[in-house]
Amino acid sequence: MHTEPVDDRAKANEAPARDVPAPDAIVGRRREIAALRGWLRSAGGGAGRLVLCTGEAGIGKTRLARELAGMVLAGGCAVAWGRCAETEGAPAFWPWRQALRSLGVDPDGVLGRGEAQSPQDRFRVFEGVADAVGGIAAQGGLTVVLDDIHRADESSLLVLRHLADQVADARLLLLATFRDREPAGALARVLPDLLRSPAAVRLDLRGFDLAEVSEQLRHMTASGTEVAASDGDSAAAADDADADADGAEMTASATARLVLEVTAGNPLFVREIGRAVVEGTWRPEQPPRTVLDAVGARLDRVGPRCRRLLQAAAVAGRRFGIALVAAVVGEPVEECLRLADEAVAHGLLDRLGAGEFQFVHVLTRDAVEASLAGPEAASLHRAAATALADRFADDPAEHLADIARHWAQLAPYGAAEAEAARVWTARAADEAVRRLGHEEGARLYRAALTFGQTSTTDTERCHLLVALGRASYLAGDLPGCLDAAARAAEAARAAGRPDLLAHAALVLEAAPGQDVNALAHRLCEEALARLGAATAATATAATATAAEDPRSPTVALRARLLAQRAHLAFYAGEQDQLASQSTEALTLARRCGDDHALTDALRARQEACPGPAGREERLGLATEMLALSRRTNSARTAMWGELWRIEALVESGQLPAAAEELAGLRAAVEQVGGPVSAWHRDRATACVAQARGRYAEALAAGRRGFDRMRVIEPAPASGAYMALTYALACHLGFGAGTGVGSGFSAGAGSGAEAVLRQTFEPPPRFRAMAPLTRAAMFLIAGQPEAAAATYELAGPPSSWSLPAFFVLPGWVYAVLTVAGLVTAGLGRADELDGLLERLQAFRGEHASGGGVSYLGPVELALGRGALALGRLDQAVDDLTTAAGSAGRAGAPGFAAQARYHLATALLARGAPGDRDLAVAAARDADRVAQVLGMTAYTDRTSALVADLCDAGTPFGVRPPTDVHLPASVDGSAVVDGPAAAEPVPDPGEEMLSPRERQVARLVAEGLTNRQIAARLVISERTAQNHVQHILTKLGFRARSQIAAWVVRNSRDEQRMSMPAE
Known part of the structure; x- marks a missing residue:
């Protein structure tokens, strides 16, 4: 097989739109090619694949990728290549920049630059690449080849991991090659995730067998006799044509066996020996030990000036422009072109285009570089660094890492070189972070800290450590972030710089996890104290009592530190600290006029004003945040202002106004990305x-x-x-x-099952909320016993520690849950009474769950709790208020819900005129429920209306208290199993069997015959028979009379169970 590496035929920074298939036939790899064809067909049908092709250097990974590219192009689909740099010095996301450019997509438009404020911000880059690649794939299929990902920066690998999770449903084939002996560093961290992707498959390449080695050697020579002739003795010993042929075949076979033994079937090594055979330099008695030895022998045969050019090129990288190398060696470009042609003739270089060349394989470059002595290498690195800096002085961004690489090689040779290495490496790190390549930025900052350690000042070290901490945080490396922040604080103390200590504390501003909290708190407190002491120390006697200059940078730092301290208090549940420190932070930020400080302070203060009591202030903060966004042209600031405003409007029951604000939010989010x-x-x-x-x-x-x-x-x-x-x-x-x-x-098996199977661990502040929510879910799913058991996990209400911004929703959850348990006959009436008392303070408000859900007017929960306790007058009043409040808020579903429960309360009360009011409420509820598709209510509202409108229906032996009383917080739950307590005996009670009493309770909950059958696991006909038997035994004609009878007995039971005074 001819294993010439597959590389683009264009400039390294301008990959071609389409690679061309290799002109030579591929040797062997039939199994691998068949597999690739199958995966390619699957991708064409919308079932994409990630193929991870691995093997040692020179095994033919790139050659196989080239073969795949030929198949794809022959089928009329697009191919994109992204090649990882063989040496350090490439910008972040380098392979993706090449791949996007080859597809006609502007990499800067997708990858962009900007300041990230959290690790999640970088996901917009991942999604941008996924959208660009996925869009092209959807049009006609796409294959993306990423070559040598063991050399990739971690940011590029994370993009690949992101795509790996999406490729299964795309017309996309991803082929990534890497050396199996080098999955260290970034690839070692990401590779397990790639292999776990459902669409991933690993393709391991092994060395050639004897037949394939023989075939490759034949491809590289004119005929088998040439191979034989190169052996030395066989041609001279032959006396006739037959003997020549036989001897040549035997010698060729012997040569192939020896080559296989020497090379272990490595195609690149076989190629190097085949070239030596063709050139007549093959010595079987002295075979090269490695590919590098073979290349080194060929390097010895070029002229000294060509050798010098090749060494300079090796220092520059595998792909290089002749103009740069000419500047390094100090030769005219024309002369360097002639020398490059000499190297091409010796099989060391490939010509890519006008003035562009590359080594035929990365190992070829490595072998040439290995031929350099220390002083020679240092001289060439210095010349290369200087040439790059001069050549790209106007726009060095894409070359900073490469310049830094050369100076890093020079750092051991002197203090000036080490200083240059530190400066250029830090600049390269800054650029990587600007490109959102945070992992690469962190790596470069760490490298910068190793240069000139004895000459670097504490101040310089602190600046680098602060930058490292921020990059580590943005890369999601919290341990690295903590370490850098602590070291930065040490350097700031050593430098006597309170302001730098503040910056060290602010590294952790957006990472309030439990591990981070302690250090962040300690550094904030120390920085605030030192800043205050420094300010006092610099004040003169005459100005000691004067106000600090509001424009001083110290004021802005104090504001940011206080905002950070308040933010930590928010996560720790320290509401008093949050309130006081956020107030002080905002006062300072407004005074100093620093926009960054004002943004931090506004966010901290917004967290300090939860619930209805802080709503008006939050609206004011939202207005101020939106004004700040217009002044600073910050889409992110606008996003927060819009979110705060929408959340406050929902909480105040102004739903149409909240809906109007969504347009502004969408516009801001579109810009933030x-x-x-x-x-x-x-x-x-x-x-x-x-x-x-x-x-x-x-x-x-x-x-x-x-x-x-x-x-x-x-x-x-x-x-x-x-x-x-x-x-x-x-x-x-x-x-x-x-x-x-x-x-x-x-x-x-169902939506309920899916929800109830969730076991995610809530944050500490939500430990009480989690069981309350699950209990409510169990009720809706018709499992009141499970709801009761789950509710117990929250502990007594007096022990609950609810997040400040979730206090009102938390009490609403609790009231509705316990009301459902009471109605289901599971007790807790006294507890419900206490919960209702707590909720009274929020009358007139709307319950909203932190901008993620809306629970309606508070009176809706109060009314349903009163109804469950049989306090019918209170229930009617509260539910009437709730219906009107929901209607005015623009929440028709909650108005319908309130009217349905109002109808049941009116019927249960049975006062003069209540039935007419109930009919009107039920009709309104049914009309809205049907229009909105409120499937938890539509059957119940229609059944209630049908019962109420059944002309001539007598009320039987009981007062007119027929009712459909829901058993759960939403009116859709059912009771499974018999009630926990038997009702007080009734004249008709002894006439009903236990099963009939159970069915009666389900009728009272508003269940249809089909729903009763499903709950009791009986047929619908059997359920219908039970209902008919109940009607006959009690002398009733309507289901509503059964419901009224159940409610009446329930109230009697509660009165009988009350202790005597």
């Missing part, structure tokens, strides 16, 4: 849509946001989606076709 900002848009859109009864829109937006965010931050993604799912299930239930709960768990 990335999946995290898109998640904020989606969860806000879903919340507003859910509140307004636009359930399909809420389901789509919520699921879209959940799918975006769960791969980045699973805890907030799952928590927000769980809250939305609960709110939707209250109106839609978990029935088939509702879509509620979709996305939580593949393979679950």
Whole structure:
């Protein structure tokens, strides 16, 4: 096989739009080629693959990739190549920049530059690449080849990992090659994830066998006799043509065996020996030990000036421009072109285009570089660094890492060289971070810290460590971030610089995890104290009592530190500290006029104003944040301002106004980009849509946001989606076709099962909320016993520590859950009474779950709790208020829900005129429920209307208190099994069997015969017979009379169970 490496025929920074297939036939690899054809066909049909092709250097990975490219091009599809630099010095995302450019996509438009504020911001780059590649693949199929990913920067590998999770459903084939003996560093960290991808397959390449070695040698010589002639004795010993032929064949076979023994079948090594055979320099008695030895022998045969040019080129890199190398060696370009042609003739270089060359293989370059003595190498690196800096002085961005690489080689030779290495490496690190290549930036900052350690000042070291800490945080390396911040603080103390100590503390500003919290808190406190002491020390006696200059940088730093300290207090649940420190931070930030400080302080203060009591202030903060965004032209700042405003409007029951604000949020998110900002848009859109009864829109937006965010931050993604799912299930239930709960768990039997199988660990602040939410879900799913057991896990209400911004929703969850348990006959009436007392303080408010869900007017929960306790007058008052409040808020679903429960309360009370009011409420509830598709209510509202409108229906022996009373927080739950306590005996009680009493309770909950059958695991006909028997025994004609009878007995039981005074 001819194993000439596959490389593009264009400039290194201008990869071709399409690679061309290799002109020579490939030797062997039939199994591998057949597999590639199969995967290519699958990708063409929409089932993409990630092929991880591995083997030692020279084994033919690139040659096989070239063969694949030929197949793809022959089929009329596009191919993109991204080649990783064989030496350090390439910019971040280098292989993807090449691949995008080869597809006609502007890499800067996709990868871009900018300041990231969190690790998640970089996902917009990943999605940008995925969108660009996926869009082209969708048009007609696409193959992307990434060559030598063992040399890739970690940022590039993370893009590949991101694509690996999406390729299975795309017309996309990804082929990545790497050396199996070099999966160290970045690849070692990412490779396990790549191999776990469902669409990934590993393709291991092995050395040639004897037949394949023989075939490759034949391809490289004119005939088998040439191989024989090169052996020395066989041609001279032959006396006739037959003997010549026989001897040649035997010698060729012997040569092939020897070559196989020497090379272990490595195609590149075989090629080098084949070339020696052709050139007549092959010595079987002295075979080269390695490929490098073989290349070194060939290098010895070129002229000294050509050798010098090749050595300079090897220092420059595998691919190089002749103009740069000419500057390094100090020769005219024309003379260097002639010398390069000499190297091409000796099989050491390939010509790529006008003035562009490359070594035929990376090992060829390595062998040439290995021929350099120390002083020669140093001289060439110095010349290369100087030439690059001069050549690209106007725009050095893409060459900073390469210049830094050359100076790094020179660092051991003197203090000036070490200083240059540190400066250029730090500049390269800055550029990598600007390109969002945070891992590469962190690597370069670490390298910069190793240069000139004895001459670097504490101040310089602190600046580098602060930058390293920030890059490490943005790369998701919290341990590295912590270490850098602690070391930066030590350097700041050594330098006597309180301001640098503040910057060290602020490295951790956006990472308030438990491990980070302690260090961040300590550094913030120390920096604040030292800044205060420094300010006092510099004040003169005359000015000691004067106010500090508001424009001083110290004021801005103090504001940012206080905002950070407040932020940490927020995560620790220290509400008092949060309130005081956020107030002081905002005061200082407004005074100093620093926009960065003001942004931090506004965010801290917004966290300090949760719930209805802080709503007006939050609206004011949102207005100030939006004004700041216009002044600074910051889309991210605008996004936060829009989110705060929408959340406050939802909480105040101004849903149409909140919906109008969504346009501004969408515009800001579009500019910010990335999946995290898109998640904020989606969860806000879903919340507003859910509140307004636009359930399909809420389901789509919520699921879209959940799918975006769960791969980045699973805890907030799952928590927000769980809250939305609960709110939707209250109106839609978990029935088939509702879509509620979709996305939580593949393979679950139902939406309810999918939701209830979730076991994600909530953040500490949500430890009480988690069981409350699950208990409510169990009720909706018709499992009150499981709901009761789960509710117990939250502990007594007096022990709950709810997040400040979730206090009101938390009490609403609790009231609705316990009301459902009381109605299901599982006790807890006294506990419900206490919960209602707590909720009284929020009358007139709307319950909203932190901008992710809406739970309606507080009176809706109060009314349903009162109804469960049989306090019918209170229930009627609260539910009437709730219906009107929901209607004015623009929440028709909650108005319908309130009217349904109002109708049941009116019927249960049975006062004069209540029946007419109940008919009107039920009709309104049914009309809205049917229009909105409130599947958890439609059967119940229609059944209630049918019962109420059944002309001539007598009320039987009981007062007119017929009622459909729901058993759960949403009216859709059912009771499984007999009630926990037997009702007080009734004249008709002894007439009913235990099963009939059980069915009666289910009728009272509003269940249809089909739903009763499903709950009790009986046929619908049997359920119908039970209901008919109950009607006959009690002398009733309507199901509503059964419900009234159950409610009456329930109230009697409660009165009988009350202790005597």
